[in-house]
Structure formats: structure tokens, C-alpha cells
Amino acid sequence: MLVNDVKLFPLKKIIDERGAVMHMLRSDQPHFQGCGEIYFSLVKHAVVKGWKLHKEISQSMAVPEGTIRIVVYDPRKDSSTFGNFQVIDFGESNYSLVQLPPNVWYAFQAVSDGHAIITNCTTAPHRPDESETLPLDTPLIPFDWSKKIFI
Numbered sequence: 001m002l003v004n005d006v007k008l009f010p011l012k013k014i015i016d017e018r019g020a021v022m023h024m025l026r027s028d029q030p031h032f033q034g035c036g037e038i039y040f041s042l043v044k045h046a047v048v049k050g051w052k053l054h055k056e057i058s059q060s061m062a063v064p065e066g067t068i069r070i071v072v073y074d075p076r077k078d079s080s081t082f083g084n085f086q087v088i089d090f091g092e093s094n095y096s097l098v099q100l101p102p103n104v105w106y107a108f109q110a111v112s113d114g115h116a117i118i119t120n121c122t123t124a125p126h127r128p129d130e131s132e133t134l135p136l137d138t139p140l141i142p143f144d145w146s147k148k149i150f151i
Helices: none
Strands: 007-010 013-016 019-022 037-044 048-054 059-065 067-073 085-091 096-100 105-110 115-122 131-133
Touching: 037 105, 059 067, 059 085, 067 115, 085 096, 105 115
Parallel strands: none
Antiparallel strands: 007 096, 013 019, 037 115, 048 105, 048 131, 059 096, 059 115, 067 085, 067 105
16 A cells, blocks of 8 residues: 655665665755755664654655665545555665655664664754654554564
8 A cells, every 4th residue: 555645766876896876865856855864773683663753854765774664654634545554665675765754654674684774864853842653562553563574
């Protein structure tokens, strides 16, 4: 299933014998939404981080190392995808930019061996009052993280 306003853009990698250049965002791209903060999140194998919801911030994420499974849940009652989940595996083998709008819940898990690194460009700097978190087993989001499915 899909969630409205969640977008996926393939990213370019330039690889040669010396290494690689991995593109993420450019200010002249039509999907560039601005940059308030960029940070990296290291996720250990099989670890799930989330659930989190940003009230105002949009996010653009790429995974230059490892593979992440992100699960997005749409709680927006006015959305045509209210109650839907979207699951995206992205990283080294599916190098893509995932954009999340405000007001959707998300959590992610490193599904590759070792760890994965997420690069996150947000439209505004972090403010503690701008986001909410829920435990992974919350009854408000009917997703079962106990099913450990790895690629």
C-alpha cells in the first residue's frame, strides 16, 4: 500500500576503483524542500527505532551504508490513505531518497548485516516540542515488529 505524500526518488551513485560518490539532494532539484538540519543515524542490525511523528517538519532520507526498512503509517483522518502502511527497503542496493511529510508515523529497522546509516535532511532544526514518539508495541499503530523479516 501507499501513503499520500511519501515520495521515493532514485539516487545516482558514481562508482570507480577509488570508491564512490553518492548523491542525495541538490537545491536545484524540484523535490528539494529546504534544509534546517542534516544528521546521521546509525542503526545496528535488527534494531528498530521509532515510532516517531513530526508535526511540522518534512524529512528527506538516504541510506549510504547498509539497508533500512522504513514503515510509514498514515494517521491523518483527512487523507485518502488514512490507516495505510507503506514499507520501503532502501540503501546500498536500492539507493534512493525517501521523503516523509509531516504528521505521519514512521519507524525503521536495519535489515542488512552489520549496521546501516541513515542521512536525514529536515526542513527545520530539531525542536523537542515539534515531534511525538510512541512505543513500538503501541495499540494505536497496528504493525507487528516481532515478525523479523530480513532481506
